[in-house]
Amino acid sequence: MLNCRQATQLCSEERDRPLSLRERVALRLHTLICDSCANFRRQMDFLALAARRFREGRRPDGDDE
Amino acid sequence: MTSDSPADAKPPSLDWNDPAILALRRDMLKFAHLQLRDEGAAEDAVQEALIAAMRHRDGFAGRSALKTWVFAILRNKIIDHLRKHAREIPASDLARRGDDEGPDIEQLFEQDGHWTTQDKPHTWADPESALSQKQFWAVFDACVNHLPANTARVFMMREFLDLGTEEICQELAITSANCWVMLHRARTALRRCLENNWFGGAPKPC
Numbered sequence: 001m002l003n004c005r006q007a008t009q010l011c012s013e014e015r016d017r018p019l020s021l022r023e024r025v026a027l028r029l030h031t032l033i034c035d036s037c038a039n040f041r042r043q044m045d046f047l048a049l050a051a052r053r054f055r056e057g058r059r060p061d062g063d064d065e
Numbered sequence: 066m067t068s069d070s071p072a073d074a075k076p077p078s079l080d081w082n083d084p085a086i087l088a089l090r091r092d093m094l095k096f097a098h099l100q101l102r103d104e105g106a107a108e109d110a111v112q113e114a115l116i117a118a119m120r121h122r123d124g125f126a127g128r129s130a131l132k133t134w135v136f137a138i139l140r141n142k143i144i145d146h147l148r149k150h151a152r153e154i155p156a157s158d159l160a161r162r163g164d165d166e167g168p169d170i171e172q173l174f175e176q177d178g179h180w181t182t183q184d185k186p187h188t189w190a191d192p193e194s195a196l197s198q199k200q201f202w203a204v205f206d207a208c209v210n211h212l213p214a215n216t217a218r219v220f221m222m223r224e225f226l227d228l229g230t231e232e233i234c235q236e237l238a239i240t241s242a243n244c245w246v247m248l249h250r251a252r253t254a255l256r257r258c259l260e261n262n263w264f265g266g267a268p269k270p271c
Contacts, residue, residue, distance in 0.1 A: 003178025005170075012249035016223065016230045017241075039186040043256045046192045050205060051224035053196055057092060057136035060199050 002030045004037050011041045015048060089132060090115065093139050099209055100143055100221045110146055114139040144226055148236060170250050173257070186256065189264040201263060208258035212251055219244060220251035 002010070007030040010023055019027065031038040053059060080086060090111060097107035118135045173184040180186070195201040209217060222233045230244045239247075 003174075004180050005174045005178040008253060009245075009249050012252050013245050016245055016248060035188075036180050036185040039188055040256065043186060043189060043192075043259075044252060046189070047252055047255060048224065049193070050196060054096065054202075054205075055136065055140065055225050055227060057089075057096070057132040059092060059202050060197055 002026050004030075004034060007031065007034065007037045008040050011037065011044050015044060089135065092132075093135065095206065096136065096225070097139060097143055099206065100218075100225060101146060102214070106146055110139060110142040114142050117142075140226055144228070147222065147226075170253055173253065184257065187260060187264070189260070192264065195263065204259065204263045208255050208262065211258060212254055216247055216251045216254070219247040220255070223248055 007027060010019060010027045013019065014024075014027070027041075031041055093111045093114065094107055097110045098104065101107045101110065114135060117138050118131070173181060175181055209221070212220065219233060219237070222228045222236070223230065228236075230241055230248070233239075234241050234244050237244075
């Protein structure tokens with residue numbers, strides 16, 4: 001069984017490499033019972049989305065106060 | 066020197082004083098400066114990207130397309146710069162823990178690996194709406210700036226420049242495992258910073 005520290009490492013790594021089946025199952029089980037890590041995982045999605053907006057120059061313009 | 070193709074003779078028509086171009090330039094500088102942490106290098110990268118964009122200006126359709134496209138060019142200029150200078154960063158510096166690394170990730174967790182009460186990630190209310198708010202991005206920039214330099218460098222190569230971890234490892238001469246640990250550290254710190262400084266208002270206890 002994963003602890004939260006290990007689960008968050010996998011939440012991060014799944015953005016950088018394909019997880020193994022065993023890792024995917026373990027992470028899924030953990031986030032089903034742990035709200036904090038489920039939040040963490042969603043927030044990793046959000047960070048990636050924000051980074052993509054930035055990378056594409058799609059931040060709100062500076063002159064639309 | 067430039068080629069002698071007649072296409073090059075076309076006079077550039079971008080108006081550098083157009084407020085939209087000035088705003089674009091400012092956004093580009095922010096993007097470049099965050100990653101290069103050197104004003105001169107950031108100015109150079111932005112200038113080169115704008116010139117390249119102007120030279121091939123038939124390739125875009127409208128203003129939003131221009132922006133995305135110019136940022137793609139800028140991204141490549143930054144990658145070029147980082148490649149040229151990657152060797153100047155001693156690998157031992159990158160791999161080193163502690164020192165400038167700020168609060169260690171271990172401090173967020175109890176001995177048994179569970180979240181400490183004060184560091185549990187809370188639910189963020191409607192995070193996507195934050196992306197259209199300028200103040201949010203100011204907080205985002207500040208949070209990225211607060212990352213330890215080496216952690217920030219790896220994070221930005223991965224997320225802003227969209228490089229794969231393999232390539233990052235090669236450029237910086239670190240192992241994949243090390244790279245994943247640094248990315249975890251960066252994302253965790255960034256998440257925490259955003260929660261404390263932007264999403265913290267959410268009154269819901271976990």
